Amino acid sequence: AGRLYTEEDPLVILSSSSLKPAVTNSSSAWIVQFYSSWCGHCIQYSGTWKSLAQDVRDWRPAVGVAVLDCAQEENYDVCKEFNIKFYPTFKVSSVRQLLIDVLQNHTELDRPERCPPLRPHRSAELLPLLGQRSDHFTAVIVEEPESYVGREVILDLLQFSGVEVKRAVSSELPLLDALNITVLPSIYLLQPNGTHTHLHSEKPQRFFFSSLLRSLPGVARQSSSSVPVPVDVQQQSSEPWREFDRSLVYLADLESGLHYLLRVELASHSTLEGAELQVFKDFVTLVAKLYPGGGSVVKLMETLSDWLLTLPLPKIPYQAVLDLVDNKMRISGAYLGAELRWVGCQSSRAGLRGYPCSLWTLFHVLTVQHDARPDALDNTGLEADSAPVLQVMRRYIRTFFGCQECGRHFEAAAASGLKSVHNPEEQLLWLWQQHNAVNTRLAGSLSEDPLFPKAPWPSASVCPSCHEERNGVHVWNRDGVLLFLRRHYGAANLSPRYAATPPPAPRPAPPGAPPRSDPGWEGGGTGGEDGGDGGDGGGRAGLWILGVGFNSVDMSLCVLLYVSSCLFLMLLFFFFRVRSRRWRLTRSRLLV
Numbered sequence: 001a002g003r004l005y006t007e008e009d010p011l012v013i014l015s016s017s018s019l020k021p022a023v024t025n026s027s028s029a030w031i032v033q034f035y036s037s038w039c040g041h042c043i044q045y046s047g048t049w050k051s052l053a054q055d056v057r058d059w060r061p062a063v064g065v066a067v068l069d070c071a072q073e074e075n076y077d078v079c080k081e082f083n084i085k086f087y088p089t090f091k092v093s094s095v096r097q098l099l100i101d102v103l104q105n106h107t108e109l110d111r112p113e114r115c116p117p118l119r120p121h122r123s124a125e126l127l128p129l130l131g132q133r134s135d136h137f138t139a140v141i142v143e144e145p146e147s148y149v150g151r152e153v154i155l156d157l158l159q160f161s162g163v164e165v166k167r168a169v170s171s172e173l174p175l176l177d178a179l180n181i182t183v184l185p186s187i188y189l190l191q192p193n194g195t196h197t198h199l200h201s202e203k204p205q206r207f208f209f210s211s212l213l214r215s216l217p218g219v220a221r222q223s224s225s226s227v228p229v230p231v232d233v234q235q236q237s238s239e240p241w242r243e244f245d246r247s248l249v250y251l252a253d254l255e256s257g258l259h260y261l262l263r264v265e266l267a268s269h270s271t272l273e274g275a276e277l278q279v280f281k282d283f284v285t286l287v288a289k290l291y292p293g294g295g296s297v298v299k300l301m302e303t304l305s306d307w308l309l310t311l312p313l314p315k316i317p318y319q320a321v322l323d324l325v326d327n328k329m330r331i332s333g334a335y336l337g338a339e340l341r342w343v344g345c346q347s348s349r350a351g352l353r354g355y356p357c358s359l360w361t362l363f364h365v366l367t368v369q370h371d372a373r374p375d376a377l378d379n380t381g382l383e384a385d386s387a388p389v390l391q392v393m394r395r396y397i398r399t400f401f402g403c404q405e406c407g408r409h410f411e412a413a414a415a416s417g418l419k420s421v422h423n424p425e426e427q428l429l430w431l432w433q434q435h436n437a438v439n440t441r442l443a444g445s446l447s448e449d450p451l452f453p454k455a456p457w458p459s460a461s462v463c464p465s466c467h468e469e470r471n472g473v474h475v476w477n478r479d480g481v482l483l484f485l486r487r488h489y490g491a492a493n494l495s496p497r498y499a500a501t502p503p504p505a506p507r508p509a510p511p512g513a514p515p516r517s518d519p520g521w522e523g524g525g526t527g528g529e530d531g532g533d534g535g536d537g538g539g540r541a542g543l544w545i546l547g548v549g550f551n552s553v554d555m556s557l558c559v560l561l562y563v564s565s566c567l568f569l570m571l572l573f574f575f576f577r578v579r580s581r582r583w584r585l586t587r588s589r590l591l592v
């Protein structure tokens with residue numbers, strides 16, 4: 001079963017393995033909603049999509065309605081291939097009309113086999129039918145050219161035998177005259193015995209026309225067994241619950257968020273150029289400078305940032321970025337885990353929380369880091385802004401964040417609110433306030449996880465000093481909130497538990513080695529002990545000689561120095577040899 005959709009819904013749940021077999025060379029057209037189960041709007045919208053599927057259920061031979069969850073790891077590649085960047089919203093009626101346009105605009109050659117022709121008929125095609133006997137009813141709907149009613153009724157009756165529906169438009173004057181049609185849309189019925197009559201409908205609407213035709217004698221639904229429905233093979237993996245402490249922030253969430261952002265969200269942009277490239281560069285710089293801990297993630301982001309800044313290319317293929325993120329160059333100590341391990345952002349039900357939760361968390365951490373180290377962004381080009389973290393976040397959300405509606409809301413808030421942010425302190429408070437505004441707006445919505453209800457944060461039980469009552473009215477205590485945010489999102493409160501790149505375990509000191517001050521995970525881990533696929537844990541690439549540790553860069557420098565010293569000595573040797581020969585020659589000439 002899908003996450004927002006189940007097998008009971010009147011639609012098909014597709015996955016990477018069933019999408020292509022279902023839609024390629026299909027006898028019907030397909031409308032597939034690529035959604036993301038973490039996207040609040042997709043959750044809100046799922047009801048609409050189900051209504052649409054229900055609404056056009058009888059059109060099934062001509063068109064299949066399906067969904068595919070791009071937030072599922074196994075579907076990443078197919079969403080990338082289909083270039084899915086954002087998850088839009090529609091109204092049922094507009095999607096239904098869009099469907100009709102798509103179905104009608106197929107040329108005769110590539111029209112799906114079971115899709116009926118939807119073009120209007122000419123008077124010359126219809127008038128000869130009057131008075132003719134037949135084995136079935138023929139309904140003629142005459143309507144304005146822009147009306148969808150006729151096409152909707154044709155599709156509604158697609159699975160019914162005993163009646164054929166045709167449409168004509170109001171410009172067919174000979175037909176209008178012959179049938180004496182004065183009101184549009186109208187429905188005219190040609191009976192099997194050759195007579196014809198105007199059908200009286202309560203209202204000139206799709207539902208009434210379709211119902212009338214379905215109730216005609218001998219009109220019956222055909223067996224639907226001939227309609228192939230692909231069997232979905234998608235299995236939902238149920239993640240094991242990870243015990244965690246709500247008072248901590250987990251590095252595993254930050255890393256999983258970065259993994260999703262860099263390897264999934266960005267992957268739908270096959271090349272980065274212009275403003276997009278600049279937004280990405282700024283984001284990477286920001287993370288490289290402010291991500292706490294100085295560990296392998298920072299090393300990776302620094303490498304990426306250096307590479308982006310030193311290459312003056314106007315356009316960068318995403319694959320090149322991915323190669324660096326996957327550390328194909330095997331740079332020692334640079335690594336970002338390639339899996340999702342939600343901890344503080346895990347959910348009680350599949351499909352909720354996860355990525356958007358991690359993105360909020362990441363930016364809260366970055367605002368607090370910037371507040372602690374305001375000089376960290378010096379000489380990056382970002383320092384001139386009074387709210388650099390928020391500006392980068394704003395541009396990232398606007399440009400790349402998959403939830404387009406969220407981006408619109410955030411942009412509107414930033415456009416009006418960021419003018420009042422003048423320093424790092426106001427910056428972290430603004431983000432807190434904005435996040436609370438979103439919480440309030442979404443409280444009780446379908447995207448809410450009952451285990452993590454959306455409410456003004458932090459609650460009075462978590463931070464009593466954040467709350468006050470003035471004249472019987474609740475108010476936030478600004479200083480209390482500031483203190484709480486600095487502590488909660490501060491480097492000292494980040495837990496490495498469950499992280500894919502844990503801090504390096506203290507290396508057993510070799511005999512005679514000088515006591516080493518353990519930098520711990522905060523002081524600059526050099527990569528995971530379990531480097532994982534593609535990761536080159538810095539800890540493993542080194543060598544201990546006489547109690548001194550050398551990493552692979554040190555070793556390469558040694559080799560370089562050794563080779564250049566040898567060359568230098570050889571040069572000296574040849575230089576003196578040539579000189580001594582010359583000297584001997586000159587001396588022997590003088591003696592002669």
Ligand SMILES: Cc1cc2nc3c(=O)[nH]c(=O)nc-3n(C[C@H](O)[C@H](O)[C@H](O)COP(=O)(O)OP(=O)(O)OC[C@H]3O[C@@H](n4cnc5c(N)ncnc54)[C@H](O)[C@@H]3O)c2cc1C
Binds near residue numbers: 361364447
């Ligand atoms: C920029 C942005 C805009 C979004 N806009 C929308 C939108 O318009 N509509 C929509 O449906 N979804 C939106 N989302 C997603 C939505 O806000 C949630 O992220 C998502 O529903 C997951 O909710 P959650 O329960 O994990 O908590 P989240 O709201 O994601 O919060 C994650 C964690 O942050 C902490 N936290 C909560 N509130 C605060 C706060 N005020 N300050 C600091 N920390 C806090 C808590 O520990 C919480 O568990 C947006 C996400 C982002 C990143």
